[in-house]
Structures are given as C-alpha cells and as structure tokens.
Amino acid sequence: MEKVEFKLYNTLSRKKEVFEPLDPPRVTMYVCGITAYDEAHLGHARAAVVFDVLYRFLKFLGYEVTYVRNYTDIDDKIINRSQKEGTPWYEIAERYIREYQEEMAALKVLPPTHEPRATEHIPEMISLVERLIEAGVAYESEGEVYFAVEKFPGYGKLSGRRLSELVAGARVEVSEKKKNPLDFALWKASKPNEPAWESPWGPGRPGWHLECSAMSIKYCGETLDIHGGGLDLIFPHHENEIAQSEAATGKTFVRYFVHNGLITVNGEKMAKSLGNYVSVKDMLARYHPETIRLFLLTKHYRSPLDYTEKGIRDAEKALYGLYESLYFLKKVAPKREGGLSKSGEKLAKALEEFRERFLLALAEDLNTAEALAETFTLISEVNRFLPTARQASSEEAALAQKVIESLRQLTGDLLGIGTEDPESFIEKERERKIQLKGLDRELIERRLSEREAARKKKDFKTADRIREELAAQGLTLRDTPWGTFWMVEA
RNA sequence: GGCGGCGUAGCCAAGUGGUAAGGCGACGGCCUGCAAAGCCGUGAAUCCGGGGUUCGAAUCCCCGCGCCGCCUCCA
Incomplete structure (x- = not known):
C-alpha cells in the first residue's frame, strides 16, 4: 500500500504527532497489563482491545512490532488474596493470568510477542536498582530501596505536575523510611511469611513501578517507541517509570506515550473498589465477542466510555446487521455474463471510498469510530445493491467478492469485527440466545x-x-x- | 486547591476553521399475503451558555455553567 501518515496522540506533548519509529521498520510497544489478583473487567478489556487494534494497524502499515504486555504476579493485593484464601501467591497469579489469557483470546485480542511476568525478572530488577543507587538517585533504608524523586529533574513531565505542588498536597503514605514523602519504593522488604527474594538489601520483593522499567528495557531496549496503558496510570506509575528508566540509562525512555480512556458506569469510573464493574467473563457469556469489541470501538479510545446495557444491545444489533448483509452478499453468484448495473457501479465506487477513508480514519489517531462508520456506509451500499444482484452478472459477482474481501481485510483484520463466516456466525448466535433464554x-x-x-x-x-x-x-x-x-x- | 478531559439530534457517537459521518430508535412511503429486514424520505435554524477573532467557528481565544478522571492501588 502507499505510505500513510499515521498520527498518534502523545501524552508527553499533549498533541497528535506523526508516528515515526526510532528504528524502522522495527517498532517497540510496551503496554501495562494486569495485576493478577482478581477477574478482569470491561475496563481491562478496553485497554487490551485498543492496543490490539494499534498493534494490528502498525503491522498493517508494514512495521515489525515487538509488542510486550506484562503481568504483575507479585504485589500486596495478590498477597492479601493468598492469605485470605490460604492459596499460595503463585497459584493466585497463575489462575488469573490464565483466565485473562483465555478471555482475551475469546475477545480476539492477538497475543503480544512477549508476556513477561515480574517474578521471572527479579535479577534484571535488582541490577536496575543497583544502577540507580550507583547513579545516586536511589537510597537504601532499612532493607528497602527508594527512588529519590527530587534527584530526577524531569519528574512530573508526563503528568504535568510540579514537585513543589505535589509535596504541598501530598496525601501519600508517610513512611519514616522515606526522605521525601513522594519517594517511591524500588524494593520492598518482606515481612515474615511473605514471599521474598534474596537481594543485596535483604529478602524482599520488587516495587510495582520497577518491573515495567526492567522488562521493557529487556524486551524493547532502552528507548521504547510506544508505551501504553490506561489514563489512570499516568500518575504516578508512568511518571515513576520514566524517572527510574531515564535516571538509569540517561536516554529518553518513551517516544510516544499512549493512554486509553476509562470505562464509566453511570458516569463513574468502573472499578473493583467501587463494586460497579462487569466482568469480561460475564460479558462473554452474554454477548458475542465482536459485539463487545464493537461496543468498545464505537467510541474514540481516549474518551471515557459509559457502560450501559442499551449501548451493548445497540452494538449487537449493528453487528447482526453487518453479518446479515455479509450473509446475503456471500450468496451473490454469477447468473449471466456482463458488466455492472447502475447499483453495481455505485457499489464499486463506494468500495473504493471505503478503503481510502477507513485507513485515513485509523491513521488519524486510531479513529475506530469513524472507521466503523465507514464500514456501515459501505454496508448500506451493499444493501442497495443486493436486490438487483439476484440476477448478478459475472462482473457483479466478482465485485461482491471484492467487497467481502475488503471488509475482511480492513474491518475484519484491523478491528477484529466481521471476521467470521456469516452463516456460522448467525447459527452460533441463534444457539447462544436459545441457551440464554432456555x-x-x-x-x-x-x-x-x-x-x-x-x-x-x-x-x-x-x-x-x-x-x-x-x-x-x-x-x-x-x-x-x-x-x-x-x-x-x- | 493543582493537572487533564468532556458537554453535538430521543439515546450512543464522529467531525477540531468552509457550512453537521455512522449506530440504535421514531414517523411516512416502497417492498411483502401480512410481517421482518432492506431501500427511499422526514428528523440538530445548528453543536452547554455568553462574549471575542475571522470573509467564514461545533471547530480558535476569553469568561461562565455542568459532568468526569488523576493527584493513594487501579486498564
């Protein structure tokens, strides 16, 4: 294909920028995954689907993408759960990682190239901490190691915060061990009966922010092209990652920071703590995966997305419409020799426009809502064409095939919607509904x-x-x- | 209080300087044995309000109002 100028919104500059990787055709992308302590909810699915589309689009543009999505498999919440259930921490983590992987696969989220786990990278993390201590930006205090935030001049550049303001309004936990309340733990000493790894500072475990720096550097190099995650990770998580990584390497850590908007319920953030979440498992039981993808992708990825049953049902109806058109389009067979009828010509033109506009939409900061709109515009033209296509000419039948092919290549391969054979899709949905309704x-x-x-x-x-x-x-x-x-x- | 974002038809949602995509729904028509789906048509005098810049603004600037996120773990 011809070169498309891909514009991506960069949280660092708060602007859309033309995407140019450091070392084309290679692109490195690191996205913060989950902490494996409980089931995934729709918000996790949104992040996964958004970056899945970004991954697919980058590959479509011809890039060779190293896509890393990590698992936090040790942290306070996992330990709490482990103690509450009387199950070893690693079994908790394993359970929820496996569940997550199964659910994402069901949602047609492509597997990343690497899915590293924190506990498999303890040596890398320890050596990163050592580098930071040597660089004079980290200090040990009673078996813990903290990052000294005021030693890193760029602190706050991502989230637009000033250190002085943060200190003034600090509500962070006050620890005697910290020199500055904003300093964050690189290495935590473990209490008795807690999982622990040996380190130069005694038994302990890594701090949360550290793993992403260590693993992204390992799999992507010291400068990443893209680093992604939910908006809620901008501060402090991503801010801290920048501080750790840049203080250690002296290089730019991330060239494009990309953040997806959160899911809300009745206007409020969907969260475990608020108890207002709907699990991915639950959604998958009730709706076709592509219904969920369609719902997630009808709104621009950076905006908040309000979850409503009606919203999902609207998405389902739209998806059914798409498949029904595909179903009939597939039945178009040549009945005679000849060229295009008037409606055939219009469809041919619509197809051309579709291809161009669909790609331009994605190239404009991944505007999936517009890409879907273009898909449905094409579908309308298909529906206008269908009645005359019962006596299709050879050229019209070939056109029908081309339309199917384009939809598969763009809406299907890039958005993960409309990827199934229409006949089996319809059959599966009948069966699903019959089951659901008994x-x-x-x-x-x-x-x-x-x-x-x-x-x-x-x-x-x-x-x-x-x-x-x-x-x-x-x-x-x-x-x-x-x-x-x-x-x-x- | 600081930082960021949002406010577009009944609902959802694109559009970020040139006169309002798309989805769901509603109404009228065509089609149909009747329906359904589809198609055709109707539907925002106008984009939260008020000022300003401009030949021209939903789009840029200023001031309000309302909602949300982050500032603590969080996709």
Whole structure:
C-alpha cells in the first residue's frame, strides 16, 4: 500500500504527532497489563482491545512490532488474596493470568510477542536498582530501596505536575523510611511469611513501578517507541517509570506515550473498589465477542466510555446487521455474463471510498469510530445493491467478492469485527440466545417447518399464529427468497 | 486547591476553521399475503451558555455553567 501518515496522540506533548519509529521498520510497544489478583473487567478489556487494534494497524502499515504486555504476579493485593484464601501467591497469579489469557483470546485480542511476568525478572530488577543507587538517585533504608524523586529533574513531565505542588498536597503514605514523602519504593522488604527474594538489601520483593522499567528495557531496549496503558496510570506509575528508566540509562525512555480512556458506569469510573464493574467473563457469556469489541470501538479510545446495557444491545444489533448483509452478499453468484448495473457501479465506487477513508480514519489517531462508520456506509451500499444482484452478472459477482474481501481485510483484520463466516456466525448466535433464554430448539424448528407448510397452502392464518407464538419467545422471522431467516432478539 | 478531559439530534457517537459521518430508535412511503429486514424520505435554524477573532467557528481565544478522571492501588 502507499505510505500513510499515521498520527498518534502523545501524552508527553499533549498533541497528535506523526508516528515515526526510532528504528524502522522495527517498532517497540510496551503496554501495562494486569495485576493478577482478581477477574478482569470491561475496563481491562478496553485497554487490551485498543492496543490490539494499534498493534494490528502498525503491522498493517508494514512495521515489525515487538509488542510486550506484562503481568504483575507479585504485589500486596495478590498477597492479601493468598492469605485470605490460604492459596499460595503463585497459584493466585497463575489462575488469573490464565483466565485473562483465555478471555482475551475469546475477545480476539492477538497475543503480544512477549508476556513477561515480574517474578521471572527479579535479577534484571535488582541490577536496575543497583544502577540507580550507583547513579545516586536511589537510597537504601532499612532493607528497602527508594527512588529519590527530587534527584530526577524531569519528574512530573508526563503528568504535568510540579514537585513543589505535589509535596504541598501530598496525601501519600508517610513512611519514616522515606526522605521525601513522594519517594517511591524500588524494593520492598518482606515481612515474615511473605514471599521474598534474596537481594543485596535483604529478602524482599520488587516495587510495582520497577518491573515495567526492567522488562521493557529487556524486551524493547532502552528507548521504547510506544508505551501504553490506561489514563489512570499516568500518575504516578508512568511518571515513576520514566524517572527510574531515564535516571538509569540517561536516554529518553518513551517516544510516544499512549493512554486509553476509562470505562464509566453511570458516569463513574468502573472499578473493583467501587463494586460497579462487569466482568469480561460475564460479558462473554452474554454477548458475542465482536459485539463487545464493537461496543468498545464505537467510541474514540481516549474518551471515557459509559457502560450501559442499551449501548451493548445497540452494538449487537449493528453487528447482526453487518453479518446479515455479509450473509446475503456471500450468496451473490454469477447468473449471466456482463458488466455492472447502475447499483453495481455505485457499489464499486463506494468500495473504493471505503478503503481510502477507513485507513485515513485509523491513521488519524486510531479513529475506530469513524472507521466503523465507514464500514456501515459501505454496508448500506451493499444493501442497495443486493436486490438487483439476484440476477448478478459475472462482473457483479466478482465485485461482491471484492467487497467481502475488503471488509475482511480492513474491518475484519484491523478491528477484529466481521471476521467470521456469516452463516456460522448467525447459527452460533441463534444457539447462544436459545441457551440464554432456555428455549427449545427442536420445538422452534418444528414450528418453523409447520409454518412453512401452512404458507405453501396459503393458510396464512396458521402461519401468522405460529409467527406470533415464536415472537412471544423473542424470535423475529423474515421470509426471504432463500427461505425463512430467523433470529433471537436480545 | 493543582493537572487533564468532556458537554453535538430521543439515546450512543464522529467531525477540531468552509457550512453537521455512522449506530440504535421514531414517523411516512416502497417492498411483502401480512410481517421482518432492506431501500427511499422526514428528523440538530445548528453543536452547554455568553462574549471575542475571522470573509467564514461545533471547530480558535476569553469568561461562565455542568459532568468526569488523576493527584493513594487501579486498564
């Protein structure tokens, strides 16, 4: 493809910038993953899906992407849970990492190139701490090591904070061991009965911020092209990562910081602590993965996204519409030789525009909402074309194939939406809804064929009665030239 | 209090200087045995309010109002 100028919003500059990797065609991207202490919720899914789209788009643009997403497998919350459950910390972490991986796979999130865990990189972290102590920006205090925030001049550059203001309004925990309340732990001494690793400062475990610096440097090098995560990580997590990494290497740590907006519920942030979250597991049980992706991607990634049942159902209907058009488009077969009809010509033109606009939308700071809008614009043109396509010419049938191919390549491969075979998608969704509603598949099929027989005999009274009966169970029927099409509504 | 963001039709949501994409819904029509879906049409005198800049602003600037996030672990 021709060169597309990709613009990405950089939190460091608070502007959209043209994306140019340090060492093309290589791109390094590190995204903060989860702390494995509990089930994932929709907010985690949003982050994963957003960066999944970024990953897919970068690859589409021809870059060779090293994509790292870490797991925090040791921290206070994991230890708490472990003590509460009487389960070893590593089993807790293992359980939730595996769950997360399964759920993300179900959501069609591509696996990153590396998924490192904190506890597998203790030596790297220890040597990073040593470097920081040597550099004079970290100090030991009673078996713990802290980063001295005032020793790093750039502190606050990402989050737009000034040290003086932070100190003034500091509500951070006051520890006797810290020289400055804002200093943060690089290495924590462990209490008795807590997991511990040997270190030059005694038994302990790494601080949270440290792992990302150590692992990103290991897998991506000392300067990352892209570092991502949720908006809520800007301060202090990413700020601290910059301080640690740049103080140690003397190099720019990250060239583009990318942050996704949070999910809200009734306008409030979705969070474990607020108890207002909906788990990914729950969502996957009720909705098709692509419904969830569509819901997540209809809003620009940097804006807050309010979770509502209606929002999800709207997404589901839109997705069904997409697949139904695909379903009929796939049935277009050449019935005669010849060129394009008028509606064929319009579709051909719409297809060209679609390809161009879709890519421009993604190139403009990953505007997935607009990319989806372009998809649905094309779908409308497909629907206008479909009635005349029943007697399709050879050229029209070829065009139908090209449309399918483009949708697969763009909406499918880049957004992860519309990737399934329409027939099996529809079948799977019928089955899912039947299960959810506890309906009787066999009975439905029988009633459908009884209705078909009645219609053949022009016994419309019986046919309509059956339709009403099925409608009462949530089924909508549609009589088409290819037979009766039915769906269970949300 | 500091830093950042948001406010666009009934709902959701793009658009960030040239006269309002798309989804869901509503209404009328076509199609249909009737429906459904689809298509066609209707629907924001106008983008929270008020000033300003400009030939021209939803888009830029200023002042308000309202909502949210971060400042503590958090995607």
